[in-house]
Amino acid sequence: MAHVSLQGNLGKQPELKFSKDGKAYANFSIAWCERQKVQQGWVDGPLIWVQAVAFGKTAEGVCQLDKGMRVNATGRLKAEDWQSNQGPQTVFKLEVESIGPDITFQDVQVRKRERNDQQQGGHAQQPSGQQADPWGGQPASTGGFGGQSAAPPF
Template sequence: MADNTITLVGNLTRDPELRFTTGGKGVASFGIAVGRRYQVNGEWQEQTSYFNIVAWGQMGENAAATFTKGMRVIVSGRLEQREYQNREGEKRTAIEINADEIGPSLRWATASVERTPRAEGGGNAGGGARGGSQSAGGNAGGGDYFPSDEEPF
């Protein structure tokens, strides 16, 4: 299977919405806008693309507790397509980024990272922010892919 990792840098278009599965696992969803500037015949053009992001588990909970609309973030994850039925019973398709990593962009900001305690059974390492700064998250869950969250040292 081909690798479909995508990395985006953009601004949150809405505050993360945190929900929980029936099993108690957190899942946060939010949107980001990614802008691009380029020249055509000496004139600057702007193009903005919008992406839906899904973050599972402790990382999703950390993202919901940390990020707010307008913050600039870096998201690395997998491009995924999912099908669902809307309220009228019509079949729909959604394309979204299932986040493996989320963090603040430090290009025009600073951040203070605070580690969250590990959950029983190995849990996840994550971050929380203080004083309106942005912080990094932990591990993604959901789907069939579970990256190792063990520290390399």
């Protein structure tokens, strides 16, 4: 199974669904074509489609994007075989690990998602008035980098 990054346009509006056990997922497609400059202008190459699926928070997030938006996606590319009237067929499906809008082609607003205790790996919550240092797990008031400022050193 290959790990890949794709840049293309959402081929249809992602739709949030839930499995029988209540887990969120979204099926959608990503399409792109290569353009080449010729003397008379631009010529489009063949249109390539990849089916994609996202799970959990990634599925919830992709459903906030719209059909036609340019996206950058990474994940595992899997081949699925099936039988058609023409014989055996193979379709490639991207199991999306990360996806987001390409800010080169559209304006976006981003806000950081609040983290809950489970997302922090089960760490105990900090005492009242202190926030956890996301880089080192230390309370921000003590400085997460050897007593220095709580800001990362980059």
